[in-house]
Amino acid sequence: MAKIELRNLAHSYGGNPSGPEDYALRRMDHVWEDGGAYALLGPSGCGKTTLLNIISGLVQPSEGQVLFDGQEVNALPTERRNVAQVFQFPVLYDTMSVYDNLAFPLRNRRVPEDRVRERVEEIATMLDLGDVLKRRAVNLGADAKQKISVGRGLVRSDVAAVLFDEPLTVIDPHLKWRLRRKLKEIHERLKLTLVYVTHDQTEALTFADRIVVMSEGEVVQLGTPQELFERPAHTFVGYFIGSPGMNFLDCELDGDAAVVDGHRIPLSDEVLTASREAEGRLEIGVRPEFLELTGESGDGLPVEVQFVEDRGTHRLVKARAANNELFVKLRDDQPVPGDRARLRFPPEWTLLYADSRLVR
Amino acid sequence: MGKTYYPKAWLMVLPVVAIVSFSAIVPLMTVINYSVQDIFGPESRYFVGMEWFREILSDPDILGAFRRQFLFSFAVLAIEIPLGIAIALCMPRKGPWVSVLLILLALPLLVPWNVVGTIWQIFARPDIGLAGITINGLGIDYNYTGDSIDAWVTVLAMDVWHWTSLAVLLCYAGLQAIPDAYYQAARIDGASRWAIFRYIELPKMRGVLMIAILLRFMDSFKIFAEPFVLTGGGPGTSTTFLSQYLTTMAVGQFDLGPAAAFSLIYFLVILLVSYVFYQVINNLGKGVG
Numbered sequence: 001m002a003k004i005e006l007r008n009l010a011h012s013y014g015g016n017p018s019g020p021e022d023y024a025l026r027r028m029d030h031v032w033e034d035g036g037a038y039a040l041l042g043p044s045g046c047g048k049t050t051l052l053n054i055i056s057g058l059v060q061p062s063e064g065q066v067l068f069d070g071q072e073v074n075a076l077p078t079e080r081r082n083v084a085q086v087f088q089f090p091v092l093y094d095t096m097s098v099y100d101n102l103a104f105p106l107r108n109r110r111v112p113e114d115r116v117r118e119r120v121e122e123i124a125t126m127l128d129l130g131d132v133l134k135r136r137a138v139n140l141g142a143d144a145k146q147k148i149s150v151g152r153g154l155v156r157s158d159v160a161a162v163l164f165d166e167p168l169t170v171i172d173p174h175l176k177w178r179l180r181r182k183l184k185e186i187h188e189r190l191k192l193t194l195v196y197v198t199h200d201q202t203e204a205l206t207f208a209d210r211i212v213v214m215s216e217g218e219v220v221q222l223g224t225p226q227e228l229f230e231r232p233a234h235t236f237v238g239y240f241i242g243s244p245g246m247n248f249l250d251c252e253l254d255g256d257a258a259v260v261d262g263h264r265i266p267l268s269d270e271v272l273t274a275s276r277e278a279e280g281r282l283e284i285g286v287r288p289e290f291l292e293l294t295g296e297s298g299d300g301l302p303v304e305v306q307f308v309e310d311r312g313t314h315r316l317v318k319a320r321a322a323n324n325e326l327f328v329k330l331r332d333d334q335p336v337p338g339d340r341a342r343l344r345f346p347p348e349w350t351l352l353y354a355d356s357r358l359v360r
Numbered sequence: 361m362g363k364t365y366y367p368k369a370w371l372m373v374l375p376v377v378a379i380v381s382f383s384a385i386v387p388l389m390t391v392i393n394y395s396v397q398d399i400f401g402p403e404s405r406y407f408v409g410m411e412w413f414r415e416i417l418s419d420p421d422i423l424g425a426f427r428r429q430f431l432f433s434f435a436v437l438a439i440e441i442p443l444g445i446a447i448a449l450c451m452p453r454k455g456p457w458v459s460v461l462l463i464l465l466a467l468p469l470l471v472p473w474n475v476v477g478t479i480w481q482i483f484a485r486p487d488i489g490l491a492g493i494t495i496n497g498l499g500i501d502y503n504y505t506g507d508s509i510d511a512w513v514t515v516l517a518m519d520v521w522h523w524t525s526l527a528v529l530l531c532y533a534g535l536q537a538i539p540d541a542y543y544q545a546a547r548i549d550g551a552s553r554w555a556i557f558r559y560i561e562l563p564k565m566r567g568v569l570m571i572a573i574l575l576r577f578m579d580s581f582k583i584f585a586e587p588f589v590l591t592g593g594g595p596g597t598s599t600t601f602l603s604q605y606l607t608t609m610a611v612g613q614f615d616l617g618p619a620a621a622f623s624l625i626y627f628l629v630i631l632l633v634s635y636v637f638y639q640v641i642n643n644l645g646k647g648v649g
Binding site: 053056058077078079083084085087088089091093094095096104105108109149152153 | 539541542544545547548549550551552555559560563564
């Protein structure tokens with residue numbers, strides 16, 4: 001178990017990075033607490049696997065330090081870092097039985113055989129692999145195979161952190177939920193530091209206590225699922241989290257309101273205070289869940305309703321203001337307006353962004 | 361779901377059946393026909409049953425050739441397969457050298473069989489050949505035209521030179537197909553280099569090794585042109601392999617009946633040994649479970 005610190009960490013695969021675009025991973029400074037469950041969330045190619053491989057030691061960072069419990073581990077090879085890593089698809093030793101697969105990391109470290117048996121049996125019970133221990137790993141289903149991969153990581157009692165690189169990619173949807181539940185259960189029981197890479201927001205939101213959202217090699221926000229939802233630090237987080245993502249509208253500031261297409265949208269005092277230093281391209285952002293749709297006679301932003309989709313638990317409305325398209329989520333019991341309607345922006349949920357970053 | 365039976369579908373396989381009949385079934389039937397008859401001319405043929413088979417199987421020269429042939433094929437496998445694996449393991453996985461090495465390795469495979477024989481005939485000559493002179497210069501008395509062991513070793517060396525590349529190329533392809541995650545997982549598990557080879561690389565190469573072993577066994581068991589050009593089967597009969605024996609019998613002496621029986625035995629032996637290899641390799645590392 002360990003606290004993971006990333007100090008001024010950056011990585012470039014090429015030799016001489018000349019600008020920020022040459023970095024696969026831009027400079028970051030983070031502390032990940034011992035025993036936390038972290039998800040690295042971002043689209044393909046955003047650098048999340050690079051970051052994971054730097055933590056496990058498979059990739060050497062070109063700049064900065066990685067510390068486990070205050071000790072720099074940059075120079076330590078993977079096998080001495082006490083991390084376990086689970087990959088996208090199950091990695092098994094085909095010719096070995098499930099038992100031998102689980103025992104492999106211990107035997108390589110010359111652990112006495114009776115201790116090996118004890119650990120393997122303990123982990124196998126935890127992962128519900130007890131009754132297949134004697135079978136060959138190759139002949140099992142994908143979810144069992146992935147559990148063996150996880151088990152090979154957990155079997156070492158000194159393991160500091162378990163790293164997952166999109167471990168559920170090859171698992172059938174109906175088993176995904178079960179395996180995720182299992183991982184969560186193990187986390188609660190063993191209090192290990194878990195780092196989980198995924199591009200699936202549902203997976204990240206259900207698995208992790210804290211989510212690290214990455215885009216183009218940069219950590220754009222680190223926060224709880226609630227923080228990511230309510231106060232996205234970057235427009236990217238707004239788009240990426242939520243379905244559909246946050247609405248963003250270009251605006252100008254005028255007194256105590258943001259002006260969108262000539263219509264004044266009042267802002268909260270908090271946003272107004274922060275907005276004094278805002279520069280660059282300004283946008284207001286609001287989640288579809290918080291927008292209020294009223295009849296034509298109201299006082300909100302006038303919009304044209306383009307379509308209404310019934311999604312069972314809620315209705316999704318696509319509305320068009322002069323130059324902008326917005327999504328609004330209506331609860332089932334809320335009335336569906338006609339073709340013309342007005343949108344009200346609750347000031348407490350209306351955030352201001354300058355050059356894509358939250359003004360705060 | 362019920363199966364639907366379309367009799368007309370059989371028409372689709374007819375071309376294959378026709379081609380295979382002419383290329384394999386008809387010639388094979390002819391050989392079987394010859395093998396049970398004594399033929400003096402188109403009109404005078406006698407059915408002799410298993411006579412030719414009995415004769416072939418009791419001929420000490422032929423049995424000697426079989427022994428020599430097995431020894432040769434197993435020596436070929438014992439050298440070329442491990443050597444092929446070793447070279448493939450040493451090759452870089454990517455980079456500019458890969459294509460250079462692959463081309464170099466493919467060169468011997470592109471040389472026609474009899475040309476390989478000619479190359480080695482000159483290369484190994486003790487008077488003018490580079491290898492022959494070097495070996496003799498090292499103080500080893502070497503003359504492949506006079507000494508049967510020297511001749512035998514030369515044929516083996518020639519085959520290793522000619523065909524190890526095939527094993528290398530197949531193994532290399534097998535190694536390239538192993539995803540990086542396996543190596544990364546092995547590092548995390550603290551596996552030694554030997555353990556990586558034993559538990560990841562070797563099992564993952566099983567398919568290509570099977571192809572390499574079967575191809576090299578069948579080809580070396582049928583070897584003809586290279587030793588024929590190099591030594592002509594001599595000195596004595598020390599490098600007379602089965603196919604050369606058979607050719608002499610069928611084309612040289614026109615003993616069609618015995619030659620036919622001989623070919624059938626030859627064919628069945630290759631088939632049987634290949635089958636055994638196939639079964640053994642297929643079941644290796646695939647126990648109950």
